[in-house]
Amino acid sequence: MTSVADTALAQAKPRPRRGPFMDFVIRLFREKPLGAAGAVVFMVFLFCGLFADLLAPYGYNQISLMNRLKPPSLAFPFGTDHSGRDMLSRCLYGAQLSVIIGFCAAGLATVISIVLGVLTGYLGGKFDMVVQRFVDAWMSFPELIVLIVVVSVVGPGMPQIIVVLGLALGIAGSRIVRGAVVSVRENMYVHAAKSTGAKTARILWRHVLPNVMAPVIILFTNRVAVAILAESGLSFLGFGVPPPAPTWGGMLSGSGRAYMYQGPWLALAPGLCLTVVVYAISVFGDALRDLLDPRMRGSR
């Protein structure tokens, strides 16, 4: 016969342990609702971008001259452009492109920032000084002009734009990573690890990098927004991903501006997409910083 204690034990199941990620998500939703909303919106766009091929009712370059400049309707929820292409489809594919550009450029930038920042921050000395002078030189040039010159050299095209944006943003961001590394470098456990003879690479990997992840994550989300906006600026000046590629920036600065009066939806659709996505990422990034930045903790 089972005792009362046995039944009680059997009934009282231990609470399931949630991982740190779930904890974080719950904190996000509970403490930073705006940031959480931003994350959700961004996820929606990400989803649209990834499955654009399935979701889009038409191709992104499906020219149909008899349907040109039609206002939004049931057949064309976002209207059509001056070549008769469906704006909804173009915006969906635009999500794909912008997400690709944003993520890849930001990813590349973050990798460069980490590599440069960690190496110079940790190793210090002459190497640090030389690289910092190079970074100084790079950062003293107006960003857009640098991009223009480099795009002129490599030519227009999506891979080139990604690499160019990644480089430009990465070098600039290395400063922040370096700052974080420098402050970690002086910590006790790093000294301890050194004194026990641990290899540099191991120290970097196990002790330095994890403590630098917070600013890196914030940097990454920020960079996605910056990359998307930078591409739109480049498109305006004629140095972005060339048409017919349906980047939001390209649509906004090209046909969106040329037909602003005859067809405002040409600018409204990609403009709203651009603004909403950048806004969503930015509030999400803000929320992240509030949650992850140790200086901000406890600031009720």
Added chain:
Amino acid sequence: MTEWKRFKNALIAGTFAAGAWIGMAAAENKDKPQYGGTLEVGTVYITLSALSFDPHDWNWKLNHDTGSYLEQLFVGDLSKARRNGGKQAFVADGYLAQDAIKGELAESWAWKDDPLRVEIKLRKGVMFPAKPGVMESREFTSADVAYSFNRLISSPKQQKGYFNHVEKVETPDKHTVVFHMKYFHAEWDYRFGWGYYSPIYAKEMVDAGATNWRNAVGTGPFQLTDFVQGNSNTYTKNAIYWGRETIGGTEYKVPFLDKVVYRTIKDEATWIASLRTGKLDILEAIRWQNVDSLKKSSPQLQWNRWLNQSGTFMAMRMDVDGPFKDIRVRRALNMAVNKQEIVKAYYNGHAELFAYPQHPDYGPYFEPLESMPDSVKELFTYNPEKAKKLLAEAGYPKGFTTKVQVCACSPDHMDLLPLVAAYYEQVGVKLEIQPMEYGAFLGAMTSRTHAPAYFMNSGHVNPTRTIHKSFITGEMWNPAGYTDPKYDERMELVFRQKDEAVRIRMLRELTREILDQAPYVWMPIPYVYTAWWPWVKNYGGELRVGAVRPGPIYARIWLDQDMKKKMGF
């Protein structure tokens, strides 16, 4: 008739006459030119600032920026403009009809034999104004003409062979200049007379530094008084200018305006808005897409329409191995594009199906499509079935793939090319579009490393140059690499032909032949619009009276400043 009746009739007649006379006088007064005011112009080259002010640089855009203060031997005769009852549009960038040319600094000229030469009598009493730091005011003489010419041919940037026909220049007296010619050249007056590179200027300007705009001085109606690179050119009235203009039977001193300002604006939205709000008095090149909304918001604007001065086409390289070496392929690609639909649906009717290589503005030089032989007409019909047949005959039954380069700087081309690609898909030809930035795009052609297909615009310029620059062996602007020594010879003969009627016939033959050979996919050419506010008077949308030279046109414009104020601007 009684005395009274006669008197009454006379009185009535007299009143009518008086009234009519007063009315006419009032009307004339209303249209009597006023002096003063500043003209703000968004010129045809609104996005381009001056590249050079020195004729020594052989820059194509020179006359556009110097043509108000530097004059030439000859100029277009505005009395032959359409608004004055003539036939000339004065829109072509490098063409003037022979009967619409008058002397500017030249008063009269004549060809003479033994030795072959052109004797030019120069205008007397033309003065260079004083320019502090450069020169005192002095009379213009034949020495200035000789100096300008000789300096031109000593430049490292000169066009090879441009003046091969000239033996030497002589100045027997202060007001006569003689060009000794080796042989007759049909473009003699275009090349040095009213062309791109032939402004006349003073040695003093060169001594002070001709490349510096601050030293600019000339005999023209205006003088260059300010230049902000990439932003504006300002020209101020030359008080001692010799020119006169006859309006309504009365002769007036020109210019009427105090100032002319060219606004350099890079952004289309900005220049359209500036025209709308009266910040620009004239806007010379408006794309058809903007016309309807402008007409709606500003119904008082005056309009002129002209056909673009450059041909749009896709060049197919015949000088590299590939499908385009076969004429059947080239003709097939012409027939595979629905050019009529492009005119109707893409350009909304604001385009012409056939206007290249010759331009309809060239009068007798232009032969319309209807009078062309059938083989040429066929190229302008949409016939994908025949195209497929030709491709199969040439050995491409399943079509082929080719790279095509296009300049990312042209929004029109960037929109048009995917449309063309869509047509080609129907016949199995696949286009791989490669957009390039302008400098790189141009560099590819000049270095002959461009793709087998190359989508571009090329200016007509004038009836002879349009053939010469694009279809003669080795020419830079010959991206298809078309080469036929017999064709080259025949072109050279055109230049030597004194009789214009014969030249016209020869050029028509050359044009038919090249159309047939189809080195390009000939595309429709869009219309462009010029608009100006009604207070701009004595103007009808003319653009050039010399190679890219608008100066003398602006010199004859006057502003009705009262009207402008009354309209609220």
Added chain:
Amino acid sequence: MQAYIARRLLALIPTLFFASVIVFVTVRLIPGDIIDLMMSQNDISAGKKDREALQAALGLDKPMYIQYFHWIGAILFSGDMGKSLWQNTPVTEQLLQRLPVTFELGLLSLLVALSVAIPIGVYSAIRQDTAGDYVTRSFSILMLAVPSFWLGTLVMVFPAIWWGWSPQIRFVPFTQDPIQNLSQMIVPSIILGCSLSAITMRLTRTMMLEVLRQDYVRTAWAKGLSEKLVVMRHALRNALIPVVTLIGLQAPILIGGAVIMEQIFVIPGMGLLLLEAVSQRDYPIITGVFLVVGLAVMVINLIVDLSYGLLDPKVRYR
């Protein structure tokens, strides 16, 4: 402190050297060189001899390192940055003409940004996580998310159609006619300033939050000092830090120009000068502009770093 300044100034030299080499080489890598562009002005193909003659006339026939030393030498010994390859006007003259314009635009934008951002930032910090905080922060991020060229075009296109008004396109230097000059500069300054304000606002907010948590602020509260007094006296001084940071961050725009605004509003600044020089392949102008901008930005950043020392006692310079 002086040793620090000296070291920083010394460090400028290798930085500038790096910058000059990078720019010099990169610019010449752009495909389609200026000879092509110049020769294409003519209708007739130029032969090899003509190309070489033109190259020599422009000084572009020598090997790159010799061209580099000529250029650097001319700058260091005679302050001559060369002449435009197209116009033959001295680069220095062009820079002197355009720099004040760009600087004025940058300064006005900065003023707009600060006057929008600081009040919002302070308010957001004091009322952290309230609805007011969210609304003002959202507005500020919205300003960042709308591309400036789009706002600029809106301002250009629609008022012209609705009210017959468009921004001034006649440029007049400030010294000549301040009213007209400002009437042209005011619209682009506002647009630029608003997008800049987002960054400043966050900085201000962060700074204020940190300060408000400090012990001395809590002490002041505990002492019963009014909120306003606490904020004003103790916290605002720290708010200058993000101001100074912003100046440092925006230095490239202050000197290098805001290309997009200049293009739409017809302002003859450094940004457009550079853009045009790039498309014309006018190498002396490109390299000259980059060098001047680079030097000026580095000096501004040095001043910014130094002022941190004055404003933030925690910062020490070894």
